[in-house]
Amino acid sequence: MKSLLKFAAIFAFLPFIMLTSCSDDNDDPQPEAQDRFDVLKKYLIDNNMDISTVIDGWITTADVVYDAMTDADDANDYYIIDIRSAEDFTANRIEWAVNSTLGDILTTAEGAGGKPIIVVCYTGQTAGYGVIALRLSGYPTAKVMKWGMCSWNATTAGAWQNNIGDVAIGNANWSDAPGEITANVAQTAPKVEYITEDGAEILAGQVANMLTNGFKGITSVDVLANPDNHFINNFWAADDVTHYGNIKTAYRIKPLTLANGEYAYLDGTASIVTYCWTGQTSSMMTAYLSVLGYDAYSLKFGANSMIHTNLESHKWSDAQIMGYDLTTGGK
Structure with a gap:
């Protein structure tokens, strides 16, 4: 009888031993996140991705894109990524463009097949985010199409036409x-x-x-x-x-x-x-x-x-609209 009680006591205490052992394992100190700004800064400098380098030659124009895509030389074609909404892309788009989102642009870029990448948005502004992401991710020649789809055709020019103004003229600030x-x-x-x-x-x-x-x-x-x-x-x-x-x-x-x-x-x-x-x-x-x-x-x-x-330069006007053909449907 005493032997049975002894074994019962041992088995009763065993879970406590196991839990204590597991608890000790989980209590090992975990590494903590630390400020790595200087690490990132050094990496960018050392790998030729300083700000001045990344924004050098970052923009092109609709006429340059159109001429490259319509000449007889396929070797100088661009891979055009349009990051407007799927609805707007389907309604009016550049014939050779593929649709993506800003968030998926790095995945879409994998389909470029070595062609230089042009990113197109509504106005040429959101496209800048896509181009920075690309240039910092192995696509150093990616470019923004200046003025975005507003420069391609009057039908898609509303975003610029509706946002020019003089709110600072006479403003106290x-x-x-x-x-x-x-x-x-x-x-x-x-x-x-x-x-x-x-x-x-x-x-x-x-x-x-x-x-x-x-x-x-x-x-x-x-x-x-x-x-x-x-x-x-x-x-x-x-x-x-x-x-x-x-x-x-x-x-x-x-x-x-x-x-x-x-x-x-x-x-x-x-x-x-x-x-x-x-x-x-x-x-x-x-x-x-x-x-x-x-x-x-x-x-x-x-x-x-x-x-x-x-403004005497760097100014949006109807002269920026090239009037190139649009097509419809997804791609």
Whole structure:
């Protein structure tokens, strides 16, 4: 009887021993994510993907695309990815284009077969996000079609026709020529938190995050209403600020690179709004800054939405519409 009680006691205690053993195994310290901004920065510089390199030669025009696709030489054809909605793509599209979403653009690009890639959207702005993703993912020659589908045919030109304006002219938060730029000072970099220290893995993760979050734009009306709510970067040459003026409180950080350190003038704790002439260059910059971990936004339609009447160049007009044929149906 005593033996039976002894064995019963042992069996009763056994689960406790096993649970304690398992608990000890699960209590091993797990690695924690740490700020890898400097790892990402170094990887981009070392692999020839600094900002100035990635945005070099990033744009082409509808006439260049059309001429290449209609000449007798198939060897210079483009692989055209249209990231508009499936409904709008099916209603009116470029004959040779394939439809995708911004989120799926890297998968769609696998079908390029070595052809240079052109990304098309409504206005040439969201396409900048796609091109940054492609150029940081092994497609360094990908380009935006300037003005988007608005430049292909009048039928698809509404997005630009309906968004030009003069909201900054006479606005209290616009500093007239010669402008009044805020002096650059060193700021805090954003945090890019990962467990891995592998630069390629971090970059792939950041590109995926950027594509998942999608295009981040803000209107000129919203920015001019409360410029103090944002860190604003005027991405113009100094002479252009002198000629046209600028949004009050804006900085002018151009050139902007990692290797030479100008990125350090951007505030990694603020929402960063970049503006240019058309919103197309600023969309490229915003996409890249998003990959770096900044909370970045592109001012939609750029100066064309703020001082269109005053612009002497970089200006949307009917002259940008080529009048090329459209086709219908999916592809």
